[in-house]
Amino acid sequence: MREMLTGNAAAAWGVRLANVDYIPAFPVTPQTEIIETLSKWINDGVMDAKFVTMDSEHSMITAAGAASATGARVFTATSSQGLVYGFEMLYTIAGWRVPLVMINVSRGLSSPITLEPDHNDILATRDTGFIQIHCEVCQEVMDSILIAYRLAEDERILLPVLVNMDGFHLSFTREPVELPIIEQVRKFLPAYKPNHAFFKASQPMAQGVAVLGGYAYSYFKYQMHLASKKAIEVYREVSEEFAELFGRTYNTVETYMADDAECLLIMTNSFTTMGKAAIERARARNIKAGLLRLRLVRPFPEADIIRFVKRAKAVAVLDQNISIGKGGIIYSDVASTLYNEKEKPVLLSFISGLGGKNISIEEFEFIFDSLVKAVDKGEISPPQLLYTEAELIEINRLKNIVGKEKHYKFESGD
Amino acid sequence: MVELIPIKSIKDIPFDENLFPGTPACAGCGGLLALRHCLKVLGKDIVIVNAAGCFTLLSIYPFTPFKNSWLYTAMACAPAGAQGIRDALDILIKKGKLDPKEDLKVVVLTGDGAAYDIGLASTSGAINRNLDFYYICYDNEAYGNTGFQWSGATPLASKTGTTQPGRLSPSGAEFFKKDLFEIWRSHKPPYLATISPSHPVDLHNKFKKAEQYKGPKLFINLSPCPPGWATEPSHSTILAKLAVDTGIWALKEAIYGDIKHTHIQKKFKSIEEYLKEQGRFTHLFKPQRQESVINKIQERVNKYWHSVQEYTK
Numbered sequence: 001m002r003e004m005l006t007g008n009a010a011a012a013w014g015v016r017l018a019n020v021d022y023i024p025a026f027p028v029t030p031q032t033e034i035i036e037t038l039s040k041w042i043n044d045g046v047m048d049a050k051f052v053t054m055d056s057e058h059s060m061i062t063a064a065g066a067a068s069a070t071g072a073r074v075f076t077a078t079s080s081q082g083l084v085y086g087f088e089m090l091y092t093i094a095g096w097r098v099p100l101v102m103i104n105v106s107r108g109l110s111s112p113i114t115l116e117p118d119h120n121d122i123l124a125t126r127d128t129g130f131i132q133i134h135c136e137v138c139q140e141v142m143d144s145i146l147i148a149y150r151l152a153e154d155e156r157i158l159l160p161v162l163v164n165m166d167g168f169h170l171s172f173t174r175e176p177v178e179l180p181i182i183e184q185v186r187k188f189l190p191a192y193k194p195n196h197a198f199f200k201a202s203q204p205m206a207q208g209v210a211v212l213g214g215y216a217y218s219y220f221k222y223q224m225h226l227a228s229k230k231a232i233e234v235y236r237e238v239s240e241e242f243a244e245l246f247g248r249t250y251n252t253v254e255t256y257m258a259d260d261a262e263c264l265l266i267m268t269n270s271f272t273t274m275g276k277a278a279i280e281r282a283r284a285r286n287i288k289a290g291l292l293r294l295r296l297v298r299p300f301p302e303a304d305i306i307r308f309v310k311r312a313k314a315v316a317v318l319d320q321n322i323s324i325g326k327g328g329i330i331y332s333d334v335a336s337t338l339y340n341e342k343e344k345p346v347l348l349s350f351i352s353g354l355g356g357k358n359i360s361i362e363e364f365e366f367i368f369d370s371l372v373k374a375v376d377k378g379e380i381s382p383p384q385l386l387y388t389e390a391e392l393i394e395i396n397r398l399k400n401i402v403g404k405e406k407h408y409k410f411e412s413g414d
Numbered sequence: 415m416v417e418l419i420p421i422k423s424i425k426d427i428p429f430d431e432n433l434f435p436g437t438p439a440c441a442g443c444g445g446l447l448a449l450r451h452c453l454k455v456l457g458k459d460i461v462i463v464n465a466a467g468c469f470t471l472l473s474i475y476p477f478t479p480f481k482n483s484w485l486y487t488a489m490a491c492a493p494a495g496a497q498g499i500r501d502a503l504d505i506l507i508k509k510g511k512l513d514p515k516e517d518l519k520v521v522v523l524t525g526d527g528a529a530y531d532i533g534l535a536s537t538s539g540a541i542n543r544n545l546d547f548y549y550i551c552y553d554n555e556a557y558g559n560t561g562f563q564w565s566g567a568t569p570l571a572s573k574t575g576t577t578q579p580g581r582l583s584p585s586g587a588e589f590f591k592k593d594l595f596e597i598w599r600s601h602k603p604p605y606l607a608t609i610s611p612s613h614p615v616d617l618h619n620k621f622k623k624a625e626q627y628k629g630p631k632l633f634i635n636l637s638p639c640p641p642g643w644a645t646e647p648s649h650s651t652i653l654a655k656l657a658v659d660t661g662i663w664a665l666k667e668a669i670y671g672d673i674k675h676t677h678i679q680k681k682f683k684s685i686e687e688y689l690k691e692q693g694r695f696t697h698l699f700k701p702q703r704q705e706s707v708i709n710k711i712q713e714r715v716n717k718y719w720h721s722v723q724e725y726t727k
Contacts (some may be wrong), residue, residue, distance in 0.1 A: 024498065050505040052497065062487055062536075066463070066498030068487060069456030072506055074498075092488055191511075199483050199499060200516035201459040206484040209473040274676045296685030384616060 005177040006171035008033035009104060010138040011103050011163075013177070014079045014145030016047050017185045018101075020071040023051045024063035028082040029115060030167035031105040047135045057082035058089060061102075065093030068100040068160070071198035073149065073191075076100070082108035087125070093160055094129025094210050094224065098197045099109035099152030100160040101145060102130070106269065107167040108135050108355035116356020117166040119268065119321040123329045125298075130223045131161040131231055132297040134268045136254070138175040141165050143248060146189050150238045153192050156233045159224065164297075166270040168356065173270075180246055188245050196227060228299045235296060245398065252301035253309055254293040257283065261290025262343070263371035264312035266334060267296045271320060271353050278364035287368050293329065309338060312345045316370040327351065327383045346374045347381035362386050418626070420619040427451070427618055430605025434479045438471050444638035444654055445469065447611035449523070451551055452633070455621035457668040458482045460519040460548075461499055462657035464674050465492035465533055468523030469552065480568030483518065487519050490532045492522045493540035496547045504558055519548065526553040526567035527633070541601040541630045548624070549632040554639035555591065566592040569677075570714070571707050572694045574642070579697040585707050586697060590714065594634060595666070602671035603630040608664060610636050614653035616665055618675055623667070636638040636663045644693020661715045664722075675724050682719070685712045 005013065011034045015023070022043075025035035041047040054060040057078050064076040078086065083104050093100060105118040109124075121135075126132065133144045133152055141163065146327060148161035197207060211217050235252060240292045243249040254274050258264060263282070272293045276348040282289035292308050294301070309315055319328025326332065338344045350367055351357045363386045373379045421427065434452035439446045445468065453460075458481040464470055466489035487495040500520045506512035509569055521651075524533060529551040539548065556574045557563040563575040569591040577587040598606055604627035609617040617635075624631035636657055638650040645653055645716050657663035658677060662685060665677040686708060689695040698704045719725050 019509075021509065022501055024497075024501070038588035041551035048509060052501060052543065054494060055535055058534045059491050059497070059539060062491035062494035063501070066485060066487065066495040068498075070499045070502035070506070072502035074502070197470070199461050199485075199503070200512065201518055202516060204458070204481060204483045206473045206478040206480070208486040209478065209484065210470055210486065211475045211509055229656045246445070283693055366527050396663065 002176050003117045003146045003179060004174045005138055006033065006172055007138045007141050007165045008105070008172070008324060009037060009052050010142040011086065011165070012037035012041070012353065013179060014142040014344050015075045016041060016349075017142075017180065017182065018073065018075070018146055018149050018189055020049050020075045022067045022074045023049055024054050024060045024076055025051065026054050026057050026078070026082060028057070028079045030107060030171045031077045031103065034103060034105075059084040061086035063087040063092065064102070065089060065096060065098055065160075067137045068093070068098035069096050069136070069197045069199070071194035071200075074100050075102070077105070080109055084124060085108065090125050090130060092208070095198065095220065097156060097158040097224070097258055098160060099149065099192070099260040099382050100161065101148040101152055101297040103163050103165070105165055105167045105171045112198065114355045116168055116355065117146060118354045122162065122164045123321050124327050125162065126298050128330070129159055129228065130298065131157070131228065133163060134164045134295060134297050135170065136272045136293060138173070139177045139248070140250065141170065142177055143242065143246070143250065147238055147242055149189055149192070151231060151291045152232060154234050154238075155195065156234055157227050158196060159227055159231065163311065164269065169270040169306070188242060194256040198264050202218065210397045222382065228258050232296070232299050232301055238329040250295060251304070252296040253304045253308065256291040256293070258290035258292055258308050258311075258375070261311070262288040262375060264309060264369055265367065266294065266315060266317045266330065267291065268330065268406055269320070271359055274359055275318070275364070278361070278368070281364070282359070282368045287372060288404065289368055295317070298334055298406070300337065300351070305334060305337055306341060307346060309334070310343060314348065314374040315345045316348045316350055316367050316371055318350045318359070318367065320351060322351055322354060331383070346355065346380055347383055348374060350386055351384070352386035357391070359386070362388055418623060418660055422616060427614060428454050430454060432481045433608070437479045439468065439473070440641055440647070442650040443468070444524070444611050444640070444650045445554060445635060445649065446636040448552065448609060448617065448637065449550065449660070451611070451614045451617050452621060452669070453482070453620055454481075456519060456521060456548065459523050460625035461485060461493045462521050462523050463499065463520070465489050465493040465524035465528035466559070467528055469523055469525070470559070485713045488523070489528050489614060492528065492533060493536045493545070493547070493549065496522050496633050497540055497545050497603055500546055501707045514586040517637060521548040521550060523550050523552070525558060526551060527557045527565045529553070530566035530594050534597070537573070537598070538601065540616075541598065541603050541632070544629045546628050547630060549630065551594070551634045552637040554637040554642055556639070556642055557620060558642050562639070563661065567594070570711055572635060573697060573700055575695070584697065585704060586694070595668075598632050599668045599671055599673070603632055604628070604657065604670060605631040605667065607632070608634050608636070610654045610658055610663060610665060611638075612651050612658060613677065620667055638653055644696075646676070649691070649711070653688070656691065657689045659683045660685050661719050662688060664718065675722055678725055682715070685715055
């Protein structure tokens with residue numbers, strides 16, 4: 001069955017299909033439609049789960065983790081400020097080794113307070129222990145939730161998963177989404193049977209206990225890291241099985257015209273669709289351009305990245321995030337992945353799309369021109385913060401209104 | 415509702431222990447004394463949801479002193495953790511995924527810092543949602559696990575790590591203790607009570623009574639803290655009793671918001687007897703006696719009891 005669904009509705013469908021037991025929630029734009037949809041289904045009796053609105057995201061994530069530690073299949077969703085408000089609990093719950101699945105609908109972090117997406121929110125959580133799957137289209141959001149439960153509940157992993165989608169661009173955009181047959185879903189994702197984390201009278205268990213001493217602490221942290229690394233292999237198994245059952249393939253990284261690409265662009269999430277259009281325009285200009293989209297961001301799929309990146313002569317990472325005082329976060333991760341490779345392409349860093357800023361045709365052209373220059377002339381441009389002249393004119397207009405930039409002359413016709 | 419027969423003597427308290435000795439708690443911990451009694455009534459089919467505080471160190475890998483289950487959450491959110499566990503148990507039982515015999519009582523266990531300050535919002539939320547849980551607050555009137563600093567539960571004039579009497583400010587803590595009982599009572603929970611390790615029979619009967627109600631069952635225990643209060647570990651029970659005898663710690667309960675005092679003294683001892691026993695108040699007596707501060711504390715206690723109907727009638 002095919003339906004036109006927003007990213008949020010696709011997420012809700014994924015949760016419904018996964019036969020989730022429990023959903024603690026707290027509203028925050030732009031994810032609220034997910035919890036409203038689920039709440040309605042539960043109240044209408046079409047979904048057998050318990051729903052509760054908590055008093056904050058901190059409480060919401062705690063309740064979600066605790067329910068997961070009790071043995072239920074649990075889902076929750078948040079965005080941006082909500083994700084960082086509950087931040088300490090992400091570390092805590094990952095340490096509990098419970099299979100919670102959570103959605104983050106990306107939105108730029110305050111301040112200035114805003115609504116549209118970038119990835120500083122989700123990437124702030126990259127070190128918590130949560131596995132991270134980043135999505136480009138609505139179908140992928142729904143499918144990723146099913147895949148996420150398989151990963152989280154796998155005995156070789158037992159780590160929570162965050163599925164990420166861009167606010168507005170994906171959360172509120174309707175796309176055709178194929179809804180799978182429930183029997184197929186049950187086959188792919190059977191009921192959760194907790195063997196490690198649960199609470200019941202016949203078998204008392206202390207969870208989340210303290211440790212004293214770095215040797216004990218390090219042991220458990222290393223265990224998490226090894227489980228996360230192992231998740232790459234498990235991810236491949238699970239996504240192959242998913243492809244067999246549903247006919248949709250989700251590799252750890254997705255490539256677009258990358259096989260013979262000399263100039264490779266690396267992106268994540270929904271703006272990749274614009275990146276793919278830019279690849280086609282670059283190809284029309286006789287640039288051998290290609291794209292690599294990171295789908296699995298934690299664990300970082302190093303081998304798959306190296307495999308594609310090594311074929312290129314120059315690579316650009318387009319980060320929709322900014323580590324203030326350093327630069328692009330994905331750029332740093334890719335650079336460290338490549339550092340010890342004997343043969344590696346030049347690696348350029350670009351930042352754009354912060355707070356939902358458009359990534360214009362000119363910006364993509366600038367990136368490919370920079371890549372070509374690096375290939376042809378060996379000119380390596382420093383990391384670039386992309387911003388168009390039109391955007392500069394617009395911000396100067398705003399500054400003019402508040403009496404700043406008095407020297408700036410507003411030109412008629414602008 | 416079944417008729418409850420309250421116990422009359424300490425001899426009626428069950429022998430069974432659900433909290434074993436050998437914990438890393440300080441000698442004479444008033445919180446631990448009370449907890450032992452609480453667990454005798456609650457039994458072993460419970461899960462304790464803990465917030466950051468002294469008692470977080472009761473379960474250190476791979477040891478636990480409890481017969482029951484345990485989950486450490488973080489400082490602000492033990493009631494939210496309780497919500498998750500309660501809801502999960504309920505839905506798993508409803509969906510036939512868990513045998514009802516496996517059900518557990520959910521018990522939040524936090525210090526005063528979590529209860530009075532950082533976790534107040536999550537507690538308010540849980541009470542408002544009528545969560546079926548117990549809350550035991552071991553209130554030693556400061557952030558004890560970090561070395562005894564001022565909290566919202568710290569009483570006027572107490573010396574703590576962050577309210578040290580000095581030349582400019584000789585009186586210690588400058589605010590009265592926050593009235594958590596009244597804050598919680600404003601939610602009209604089915605059961606709310608103060609308890610003391612010096613009154614185990616009263617404690618026992620209160621837990622028994624609470625058992626009949628579905629919803630929040632909340633307890634605040636005044637917990638003498640030998641290292642923080644600068645008192646003898648062997649005096650903890652005596653001090654807890656002095657707090658009741660002087661009227662500074664009122665033993666009471668509130669059922670759906672209606673208050674009843676469970677222990678009324680005919681004549682209260684002077685507050686000085688309680689203060690003098692404790693190192694945290696020595697600056698009120700030497701080098702100079704701070705009469706006005708001592709009076710202020712006494713007046714507050716007097717004023718409280720004059721507002722109590724059972725006492726005045």
